[in-house]
Amino acid sequence: xxxxxxxxxxxxxxxxxxxxxxxxxxxxxxxxxxxxxxxxxxxxxxxxxxxxxxxxxxxxxxxxxxxxxxxxxxxxxxxxxxxxxxxxxxxxxxxxxxxxxxxxxxxxxxxxxxxxxxxxxxxxxxxxxxxxxxxxxxxxxxxxxxxxxxxxxxxxxxxxxxxxxxxxxxxxxxxxxxxxxxxxxxxxxxxxxxxxxxxxxxxxxxxxxxxxxxxxxxxxxxxxxxxxxxxxxxxxxxxxxxxxxxxxxxxxxxxxxxxxxxxxxxxxxxxxxxxxxxxxxxxxxxxxxxxxxxxxxxxxxxxxxxxxxxxxxxxxxxxxxxxxxxxxxxxxxxxxxxxxxxxxxxxxxxxxxxxxxxxxxxxxxxxxxxxxxxxxxx
Amino acid sequence: xxxxxxxxxxxxxxxxxxxxxxxxxxxxxxxxxxxxxxxxxxxxxxxxxxxxxxxxxxxxxxxxxxxxxxxxxxxxxxxxxxxxxxxxxxxxxxxxxxxxxxxxxxxxxxxxxxxxxxxxxxxxxxxxxxxxxxxxxxxxxxxxxxxxxxxxxxxxxxxxxxxxxxxxxxxxxxxxxxxxxxxxxxxxxxxxxxxxxxxxxxxxxxxxxxxxxxxxxxxxxxxxxxxxxxxxxxxxxxxxxxxxxxxxxxxxxxxxxxxxxxxxxxxxxxxxxxxxxxxxxxxxxxxxxxxxxxxxxxxxxxxxxxxxxxxxxxxxxxxxxxxxxxxxxxxxxxxxxxxxxxxxxxxxxxxxxxxxxxxxxxxxxxxxxxxxxxxxxx
Numbered sequence: 203x204x205x206x207x208x209x210x211x212x213x214x215x216x217x218x219x220x221x222x223x224x225x226x227x228x229x230x231x232x233x234x235x236x237x238x239x240x241x242x243x244x245x246x247x248x249x250x251x252x253x254x255x256x257x258x259x260x261x262x263x264x265x266x267x268x269x270x271x272x273x274x275x276x277x278x279x280x281x282x283x284x285x286x287x288x289x290x291x292x293x294x295x296x297x298x299x300x301x302x303x304x305x306x307x308x309x310x311x312x313x314x315x316x317x318x319x320x321x322x323x324x325x326x327x328x329x330x331x332x333x334x335x336x337x338x339x340x341x342x343x344x345x346x347x348x349x350x351x352x353x354x355x356x357x358x359x360x361x362x363x364x365x366x367x368x369x370x371x372x373x374x375x376x377x378x379x380x381x382x383x384x385x386x387x388x389x390x391x392x393x394x395x396x397x398x399x400x401x402x403x404x405x406x407x408x409x410x411x412x413x414x415x416x417x418x419x420x421x422x423x424x425x426x427x428x429x430x431x432x433x434x435x436x437x438x439x440x441x442x443x444x445x446x447x448x449x450x451x452x453x454x455x456x457x458x459x460x461x462x463x464x465x466x467x468x469x470x471x472x473x474x475x476x477x478x479x480x481x482x483x484x485x486x487x488x489x490x491x492x493x494x495x496x497x498x499x500x501x502x503x504x505x506x507x508x509x510x511x512x513x514x515x516x517x518x519x520x521x522x523x524x525x526x527x528x529x530x531x532x533x534x535x536x537x538x539x540x541x542x543x544x545x546x547x548x549x550x551x552x553x554x555x556x557x558x559x560x561x562x563x564x565x566x567x568x569x570x571x572x573x574x575x576x577x578x579x580x
Numbered sequence: 581x582x583x584x585x586x587x588x589x590x591x592x593x594x595x596x597x598x599x600x601x602x603x604x605x606x607x608x609x610x611x612x613x614x615x616x617x618x619x620x621x622x623x624x625x626x627x628x629x630x631x632x633x634x635x636x637x638x639x640x641x642x643x644x645x646x647x648x649x650x651x652x653x654x655x656x657x658x659x660x661x662x663x664x665x666x667x668x669x670x671x672x673x674x675x676x677x678x679x680x681x682x683x684x685x686x687x688x689x690x691x692x693x694x695x696x697x698x699x700x701x702x703x704x705x706x707x708x709x710x711x712x713x714x715x716x717x718x719x720x721x722x723x724x725x726x727x728x729x730x731x732x733x734x735x736x737x738x739x740x741x742x743x744x745x746x747x748x749x750x751x752x753x754x755x756x757x758x759x760x761x762x763x764x765x766x767x768x769x770x771x772x773x774x775x776x777x778x779x780x781x782x783x784x785x786x787x788x789x790x791x792x793x794x795x796x797x798x799x800x801x802x803x804x805x806x807x808x809x810x811x812x813x814x815x816x817x818x819x820x821x822x823x824x825x826x827x828x829x830x831x832x833x834x835x836x837x838x839x840x841x842x843x844x845x846x847x848x849x850x851x852x853x854x855x856x857x858x859x860x861x862x863x864x865x866x867x868x869x870x871x872x873x874x875x876x877x878x879x880x881x882x883x884x885x886x887x888x889x890x891x892x893x894x895x896x897x898x899x900x901x902x903x904x905x906x907x908x909x910x911x912x913x914x915x916x917x918x919x920x921x922x923x924x925x926x927x928x929x930x931x932x933x934x935x936x937x938x939x940x941x942x943x944x945x946x947x948x949x950x951x952x953x954x955x956x957x958x
Contacts, residue, residue, distance in 0.1 A: 222833035322833040382812035382842045383804060389843045390800045393850075396836050397793040399777055404836070415775040419797060422768045426761060434760035440873065450877045455600035455700040457863035458774050458782070462870065464760045465767045472771070485835035492840065495818065499828045 205278060205285075207234050207261035207271070209301060212338055218296075218331060224321040228310050231335055232301025233257045233293040236277065237285035239341070245580035246341045247288045248332060249273065250349035250356035253424070253487050254479070256300035259292035260285070273350075275562050282571035287580045288345060293335055295328045297486040305482035306407060316482075318404020323486055325352075325494045329359045333367065346370035346578050350559035351526065352487070355494045358534070361511040362496055370578050371511075372570070374518040375559035377530035378504050378537070379495035384525065387427055388488040391420035395481050404482050413481045418472030420484055425471050430522035430555030438464040504537035514544040516573045518566065520558040521551045546573060583656060583663075585612050585639035585649070587679060590716055596674075596709060602699040606688050609713055610679025611635045611671040614655065615663035617719070623958035624719045625666045626710060627651065628727035628734035631802070631865050632857070634678035637670035638663070651728075653940050660949035665958045666723060671713055673706045675864040683860035684785060694860075696782020701864055703730075703872040707737045711745065724748035724956050728937035729904065730865070733872045736912070739889040740874055748956050749889075750948070752896040753937035755908035756882050756915070757873035762903065765805055766866040769798035773859050782860050791859045796850030798862055803849050808900035808933030816842040882915035892922040894951045896944065898936040899929045924951060 211232050218226040234257050239246060249259045251272070260277040263269040277283040277290055294302040297320060305320035336344070347368050349357040354376025361371045380388070395401055395416030402409050429437075441463040445452030453461060460466050500506035515538055519531035528549050538545045548569045552558040558566065589610045596604040612635050617624060627637045629650070638655040641647040655661040655668055672680040675698060683698035714722070725746050727735040732754025739749045758766070773779055773794030780787050807815075819841040823830030831839060838844045878884040893916055897909035906927045916923045926947045930936040936944065 221829075222831070223827065224833070318836070322835055379818065381809065382816040382818065382840075383807075383809050385818070385840050386800075386804045386812065386842050386846055389840075389846055390797060390804070392835070393800065393847070394772060394797050397796070418775070419768060419772050422764075422771065423801070426764045426768070429761075431759065431761050434764065438760040440757060440760065440763070440876075449601065451599075451871070451873075452876075453600070453871055455602070455871075457700055457770070457860075457867045458696070462760075462763050462767075464764050468764055468767055469771070482835075489835045489839075493829070493831055493833075495829075498818075498830075 205236070205261045206264045207236060207258075208263070209234050209257060211301065212335060214331075214334060218327070218334070220321055220327045221324040222322050226296065226321050226327070229296060229303035231293055231296070231303075231331060233291060233335060234259065234261070235292075236260050236290040237288050239289040239339075240580065243341055244343065244345060245288050246336070246339075246344050247283060247290045248336070248344050248347045248360075249277065249290060249292045250328070250332070250347065250353035251292070251295065252349070252351040252353045253491070255353075256298065257292040257294040257302075258300070260290065272560065276567065276570060282567050283348065283574050288574070291335075291339070293332055295323075296331050297323045297483055299480035299483040304480060305404070305486065306480055315405075315407045317407060318482060320482060320486065322489060324490050325355050325359045326363060328490070329356055329363050332356070333364055336367070342367065344368045345580060346372055346574070348372040349376070350374035351376055351556065352491055355491070359494070359496065361513050361515070362507065365510050365512040368513045370514050370516065372516045372518075372573065373531075373534065375520055375523055375526055375556055376534075377526040378497060378534050380492055385492050387423055388492055391423050392485055392488060394419035394423075395484060401481060404485075406481065412476070414476040417476035417479060417481055417484065418469075421472045421475035421479075422468045425468060427525045428555060428557045430524065430553060432522055433553050433555055434464065436553070438462070438467060504533060505540040508537045508541050508543070511538070511541065511543060514577065516546045516577070518548045518550060518559075518569060520554070520556070521549060522553055523556045523558065525556040546577070583614070583639045584642045585614060585636075586641070587612050587635060589679065590713060592709075592712055596705070596712070598699055598705045599702040600700050604674065604699050604705070607674060607681035609671055609674070609681075609709060611669060611713060612637065612639070613670075614638050614668045615666050617667040617717075618958065621719055622721065622723060623665065623667050624714070624717075624722050625661060625668045626714070626722050626725045626738075627655065627668060627670045628706070628710070628725065628731035629670070629673065630727070630729040630731045631869070633731075634676065635670040635672040635680075636678070638668065650938065654945065654948060660945050661726065661952050666952070669713075669717070671710055674709050675701045675861055677858035677861040682858060683782070683864065684858055693783075693785045695785060696860060698860060698864065700867060702868050703733050703737045704741060706868070707734055707741050710734070711742055714745070720745065722746045723958060724750055724952070726750040727754070728752035729754055729934065730869055733869070737872070737874065739891050739893070740885065743888050743890040746891045748892050748894065750894045750896075750951065751909075751912065753898055753901055753904050753934055754912075755904040756875060756912050758870055763870050765801055766870055769801050770863055770866060772797035773862060779859060782863075784859065790854065792854040795854035795857060795859055795862065796847075799850045799853035799857075800846045803846055805903045806933060806935045808902065808931060810900055811931050811933055812842065814931070816840070816845060882911060883918040886915045886919050886921070889916070889919065889921060892955065894924045894955070896926045896928060896937075896947065898932070898934070899927060900931055901934045901936065903934040924955070
């Protein structure tokens, strides 16, 4: 069932002190809500987004076909996260490029486009900004905070930064921090952007160009890490986009043109992404991923870090996710168990790799439905 | 024991017809030899190189410290491949950038630098060129052909193209073809090079520039795939290059500067590579990798493809190699067994990922020594 939604915007006039010590000048956040806040204001579910997503979590925009939110399969009337019961909030994070204040906007005092001077943000900063939004909406405590991938990190951080403001944390396809390989992929993507001559040190807006070459490479790398080896082989294998005639192999024998289907797919994804995503946002968000590490201030001991958490937890991982493997989710489960927290954990046998958290796997959607129906009180 | 070697060069005046149908004009190959060819000319071992290597397989260059060949730990007097017994040949492949004719050289008729017009090469073409070199050296049959990674593909192809010219094929950390993910990584690396404004469509030589940005990205991606997740975590983990003072995390909070050790390592590797590797060579060699697929002309049936092979085989894989995993080597073993070929197979439990084939794992070097001592006749 399609339902229509409209984004809203809230301005925050008091500056936000960031984890880095820098100060975020007055800013605005774009958000959407689905369902109705109950009289006790106790049925709010906050959805945190990952790298490439936004506040537009569910529903459609009127008059815009194909405008369904990125988790529309999960969230809505009668869905796993049922908006007949819950008041769901999607919020675009600071520094993003989909509505909230980001590097493409002007500093309110100087009037100059932030560009590369936008403050460096962390998951903790996003959570602080989200908490302020909840204050403005008059919500003291969340029924649940929910997120996948980087969104899952924000959900985890909520339980540590505001332990008494969240009753459940649902953390999907996430990790307690990035490992060296995760950081490595982020770094290559960032280097591709930063070394694109059209990046101009992050001040490309005033040159009226966009570092599309770098953004394309960044997105291609991302896509490789989002898919499992298996699903890539099933979907693309070694299929040629167009077999050449007149030779036994069907190869065109070209080093620069597309030969294999997988190349065509990656180039298409890269092109599409470079048309809408902001280069500085990409740097900021990947850096927030790199920096997230709640155990860091506790000598690397995740269980010590989670001693503060009070809520109940649900963790979900996917068997073929090699970006944030089940092993990483189990580390979180173990840290919570050692603190005698209530934890549910589902390891879904799904072929799709990291991307599975956005897809329609029935077991996954059922597990989520079951948790929200039976565990999360409104 | 250090021994000194000197590269040699042989010119081939008759053109080489390539798999693509194109014709390679007269060219030269640079090669080295170690040990002595016996009177029966029966003790020759050909070593085929991978992406980034050359004819300089073993020994050192006089007066050049740190000039040991890339497989010097494996090959030499008294080593696993003992040059007191075997006459070992290392040859730089066509299209490479270390001596043999490549895209940075001039077309012998037009005098123009080949650049992007250098013919597209395949593993099969390299093997044909190597066979001509053996003809010139008066070697009819190899005691063994040996290679790792892309070099292993050449060794495999030898057994199919010249089944009666090779008695043993030793194939290390290789695969019967690239899977979609392997091609995907190659394609991202190529796009980074091709879209670098300094690439000039492959004719950058005449502009006196080098597409270093693209080469750096290509190499960084490569390095990620050469290392295992485990070894990256052990070696780099989340270590900061230099912890900032005055905050609990030690982070500098920067999106463009180096924060983590792994970033520093990758940038260093990328910089180094971009100083010496040719961009067109990178395209040619990764494309040869993409194209290799001996089963392709046999309806995808590897066992049918290997029906032609006559020699004995030794395959080696490494447990943590995710670029060419043990599974891929086992596919080859299975195809050979189904043809009742004599096959040895060693799966080495090594932490280093794909790079392991170049490293000093004692079990690996012992397995190779044992095979060359006990199975390979001189």
